[in-house]
Amino acid sequence: MQPTDLISFDTLLTEAEIAFRDRVRAFVDEVIRPNIADWFERAVFPREIVAPMAALGLLGLDLDGYGCAGRSAVEYGLAAAEVEAGDSGLRTFMSVQGSLAMTAIHKHGSEEQKQEWLPRMAAGEAIGCFALTEPGAGSDPASMTTFARRDGEDWIITGAKRWIGLASIADVAVVWAQTDDGVRGFVVPTATRGFTATPIEPKLSMRASVQCDIALDDVRLPASALMPGARGLSGPFTCLNEARYGIAWGVMGAARDSWTAAREYALERLQFGRPIAAYQLTQQKLVDMALEIDKGFLLALQLGRLKDAGILAHEQISMGKLNNTRVAIEVARTARTILGGNGVTLEHSPLRHANNLESVRTYEGTDEMHTLILGAKITGIPAFG
Numbered sequence: 271m272q273p274t275d276l277i278s279f280d281t282l283l284t285e286a287e288i289a290f291r292d293r294v295r296a297f298v299d300e301v302i303r304p305n306i307a308d309w310f311e312r313a314v315f316p317r318e319i320v321a322p323m324a325a326l327g328l329l330g331l332d333l334d335g336y337g338c339a340g341r342s343a344v345e346y347g348l349a350a351a352e353v354e355a356g357d358s359g360l361r362t363f364m365s366v367q368g369s370l371a372m373t374a375i376h377k378h379g380s381e382e383q384k385q386e387w388l389p390r391m392a393a394g395e396a397i398g399c400f401a402l403t404e405p406g407a408g409s410d411p412a413s414m415t416t417f418a419r420r421d422g423e424d425w426i427i428t429g430a431k432r433w434i435g436l437a438s439i440a441d442v443a444v445v446w447a448q449t450d451d452g453v454r455g456f457v458v459p460t461a462t463r464g465f466t467a468t469p470i471e472p473k474l475s476m477r478a479s480v481q482c483d484i485a486l487d488d489v490r491l492p493a494s495a496l497m498p499g500a501r502g503l504s505g506p507f508t509c510l511n512e513a514r515y516g517i518a519w520g521v522m523g524a525a526r527d528s529w530t531a532a533r534e535y536a537l538e539r540l541q542f543g544r545p546i547a548a549y550q551l552t553q554q555k556l557v558d559m560a561l562e563i564d565k566g567f568l569l570a571l572q573l574g575r576l577k578d579a580g581i582l583a584h585e586q587i588s589m590g591k592l593n594n595t596r597v598a599i600e601v602a603r604t605a606r607t608i609l610g611g612n613g614v615t616l617e618h619s620p621l622r623h624a625n626n627l628e629s630v631r632t633y634e635g636t637d638e639m640h641t642l643i644l645g646a647k648i649t650g651i652p653a654f655g
Contacts, residue, residue, distance in 0.1 A: 274530055277564045282571060283344075290341070291348040297326060302356035307616040309478040310357065313471070315439065316478070319360065324394030328353070328364050330372040336388035338372070343515070343577035347570055350516040351523030358626035359479030361520045366435040367391060369512040371398030374444040374455060377508060378499035383457050387442055399440040401431040401484055402506050409639050411446070411503060416486060418447040418456065425496065427456065427489040433633070437467035437482035445486065446506050455497040455505050464489040475629040511587050514634045515577060518590030519570045521598035521630055522563060528620040529559045532605035535618070546608070555608060559601045566594045585647040592640035599627045
């Protein structure tokens with residue numbers, strides 16, 4: 271049993287799950303950890319990690335066919351935790367590419383759309399984004415104003431999107447728009463005339479990732495751009511649930527990494543002639559954080575087993591996203607206190623994780639929205655209005 275694991279968590283996993291997790295962990299240790307402080311400070315997304323992540327099967331990890339790895343939900347979650355132990359922004363790349371853009375095409379796209387895009391996206395040869403949120407429509411996507419109208423056989427999309435991950439480096443965008451037939455999804459090559467993506471800068475969070483404003487200025491598309499399998503908001507929501515599930519795992523990786531950094535520092539840092547790990551208040555912090563991390567991983571694993579069994583409910587995903595993200599932020603902040611003033615530098619990970627987790631806490635549903643989802647489940651009374 272390792273100090274970071276008080277419950278012998280690996281005994282709940284199969285040998286194959288452990289082996290896959292360890293391969294992802296090795297990649298994070300070798301490629302991400304030595305470079306992440308520099309990437310974060312310079313606010314750049316490292317394109318050089320795309321190919322090795324694809325080689326590990328991390329892009330479209332739990333999708334079947336079309337060059338995708340076809341792994342289990344639990345394996346996806348374990349990988350998300352390891353990548354986010356490196357950085358939330360890089361796990362977000364994995365999520366936007368696989369859980370959002372690729373899942374949308376896989377679940378809702380035509381066979382032609384799947385054949386055109388999924389193999390290239392799984393191989394890291396094409397990057398995708400998922401354009402749902404708008405400047406005036408965040409938690410309430412039903413109020414989106416982006417509109418797609420028919421013009422003969424073509425579609426013309428006009429509108430704006432905001433906080434769209436990867437948009438400025440993407441080759442294809444899954445764009446959701448109102449139509450005369452309700453909300454529909456479109457597969458839009460980003461080179462299409464009228465499509466413009468502008469990175470949102472400067473940011474205090476997710477600096478090793480890319481989030482953008484998108485302008486859609488009479489973007490003309492052929493009829494084949496429409497995704498036939500998605501009608502109404504259930505289309506994007508199925509993709510958002512995939513991403514939210516991954517978040518429940520991913521944030522615990524950030525929490526574990528923060529805790530590990532704090533423990534190692536506490537054992538080395540001397541004050542009044544003793545390591546600060548020898549003081550009762552420091553030990554209380556380390557114990558309280560360890561308890562929450564272990565409970566969070568247990569919750570994530572339960573969600574994964576339910577998902578693999580095909581019986582995971584969306585309210586349960588909300589529970590995982592709400593609880594684990596909230597816990598992870600508190601762990602990261604508490605870990606920073608153990609590091610003292612040194613904890614505000616990029617030499618140490620907890621404050622970087624805490625800054626990133628503020629974004630993770632907000633996207634794919636705020637605390638408030640997930641609380642109301644669970645409140646409606648518990649009471650039977652929707653309280654969104």
